[in-house]
Amino acid sequence: MQVYDQMSAVEAQKIDVTKINTEMKDAEHVSFPSLFEQVIPQAAATPISDSTSDLVKVLPSALSASRIPVPEPTVFSGDPLSYSNWKLSFQTLIDQKNIPDTEKIFYLRRYVSGPAKRAVEGYFLLGTESAYAAAWKFLDKRYGNPFTIAKAFIDKLHAWPKMTSRERFELRDFADFLSSCEAATAHIKSLEILNDCNETRKILSKLPDWLAASWNRKVIEIEEQTNQFPTFSQFVEFLTREAKIACNPVTSLQSLKQCEPNKSDKPKLTKQKEIGVKTLMTTSQEKIQLVCVFCKKPKHSLHKRRSFLEKAVSDRVSFIKSERLCFGCLKPGHHLKKCTNRNICERCSKGHPTCLHEDS
Structure with a gap:
């Protein structure tokens, strides 16, 4: 508003720009760049009403931006698979802020729970800057270790339940998890064991029989072309495509079966009547037997x-x-x-x- 007042004074009295710059330096004790001398004449030539309308347009957007919920990190409970994402969110939203470490350790205590909180509870009692750094070092050593993360991936993969031929969405979830394993292989060398054929056999035991047979044909094709067993990336690519086919909402087998009319409704009613008659007969026979x-x-x-x-x-x-x-x-x-x-x-x-x- 002080700039607008100065511009109105320039337009009314036609003062020199250098004089305006000198007066504003005396009033605000701020050194303006030389670019200000080039902008002021253009702003002075612009009507004040246009500048006010632009300011009115900017204010609503600024108010709406201030109403957006403040992001905060998730709570880490001790799962090694989610440690990297949680650490990145905590460092972005809290650790990089210009606050003392004694206050950061309060936020660290707030966003951990379960086994992770019990593991670093002693550092929270100290509440010093060195305790904050030591707590992060302990968390990195226990949950950020590449071998620990690799073991968590393998254990979750082996504990995955076997899927039936009708569980198409479960098949897609399994393919998504294998894709995350493939992405982690580039950073965790221990996960390269998934390229072994024995590990592939363990994964095949989780799949339906028809899908295991399809992968067997794919293996034969790749072996005839390259004389090598398919890699884990090739298996993930194959499974992702099959899951996409199985989950197609228009042409998949399960979607077509849902669209078919249920022709067996009438026979079911007849069977229910027959079952009712048999039940009545059995009940009457039991009553006779009671005598x-x-x-x-x-x-x-x-x-x-x-x-x-x-x-x-x-x-x-x-x-x-x-x-x-x-x-x-x-x-x-x-x-x-x-x-x-x-x-x-x-x-x-x-x-x-x-x-x-x-x-x-």
Whole structure:
């Protein structure tokens, strides 16, 4: 606003530019560059209303930019695979700020948790500049070690569950993880073990059978062309393409099956009716079974009637014949050949009731 006032004074009184520069030096004690002498005449020739409108246009954008949420680092809990990203975010957002180390160690304590926080808890108690540097040195040694990161990649790869042919999105997640392993191979030499054919076999055990067979054909083609086993990068490229094909939302096999009308709805209803009828029949048969055929009393079956079990086996067989019961389940209405629910003898484990067992 002081510059605008000076420009209005220049336009009104037509003072020399050097005089304006001298007055502003006396007022603000600031040395303006020589470029200011070239800008002032052009600004003086511009109407003040245009400059004000430009300033009004800039103010809303500045206000909206000030409303953006302040970024902050994530919380590190001890996973070696996320240590590098967390360290970069912490250094960018906090460590590079012009604040003392005693205050930085407070933020470091805030953005660690779990095993990582317990490992450096002693440095937080000191609260000195040397403690802050020592805490970072300890974290780098434990979680930033290339061998530790490589082992975390391999362990997660070996612990990945086996996928079925219908798990297309899980296949894409697995391909994405292998891509991250490939990217880390350029910086971690220990991950070059993934180029070994034995490690590839372990990875193949996680894939569906049809995809393992497709990779086998690809291996034969590459071996016939180069006389070498495919590298891990070639395997990741193959798997990424197959996952892309399997997850195509228009032409993939799973998407086509979802679009097909369900033709088996009516037969399912018929089967449900049949199952309902069978259930009713079974329930009615169970109600009949609750009445003992031998003593004509309810709440127990023929198997548990003591007076029937005290008879000889031949007498039991004669009674079952006279009542026209099944020799497999002791229920009426069918013969042994058509019995679908035979009892298992507790003595010989054969298909007849225990009450009809005879040692001879």
